[in-house]
Amino acid sequence: MTSLSDAELDALVEQAIVDAYDEHEQHSAFHCLLEEHLITPFETTVLGVEVTVTKIDVSPGGEIVGICARGKHRQAIGVLDLPLPTPRPAGAEWIDAYRLWAR
Numbered sequence: 001m002t003s004l005s006d007a008e009l010d011a012l013v014e015q016a017i018v019d020a021y022d023e024h025e026q027h028s029a030f031h032c033l034l035e036e037h038l039i040t041p042f043e044t045t046v047l048g049v050e051v052t053v054t055k056i057d058v059s060p061g062g063e064i065v066g067i068c069a070r071g072k073h074r075q076a077i078g079v080l081d082l083p084l085p086t087p088r089p090a091g092a093e094w095i096d097a098y099r100l101w102a103r
Contacts, residue, residue, distance in 0.1 A: 012097035016097060017030075030064065030101065034091070034098065035056050038056055038090075038092065039091050040054055042085060043085055044068075045083060051070045053089075054074075057076065063078050063079075064079045066078075079098060
């Protein structure tokens with residue numbers, strides 16, 4: 001999957017936050033869109049270890065995270081820090097849009 005242009009990412013950000021009135025609602029909107037559009041599970045590598053991202057969630061501190069699994073172990077990794085594999089999973093453009101918004 002190819003990367004989107006800045007204009008296309010800006011359009012996704014606008015789509016995500018169109019009905020959100022403050023930062024909390026905008027953050028929640030991105031979480032909902034990531035849950036809806038990012039296809040999980042997918043494999044990636046975190047610190048040199050192959051993991052499976054099983055779902056998108058929100059941490060107790062309010063951060064959007066990918067739940068990474070390896071065997072019986074689970075670890076939440078912030079979506080902003082989550083390395084994406086090549087090829088990228090379907091819906092990864094929403095992570096790009098979220099990263100742009102979060103800057």
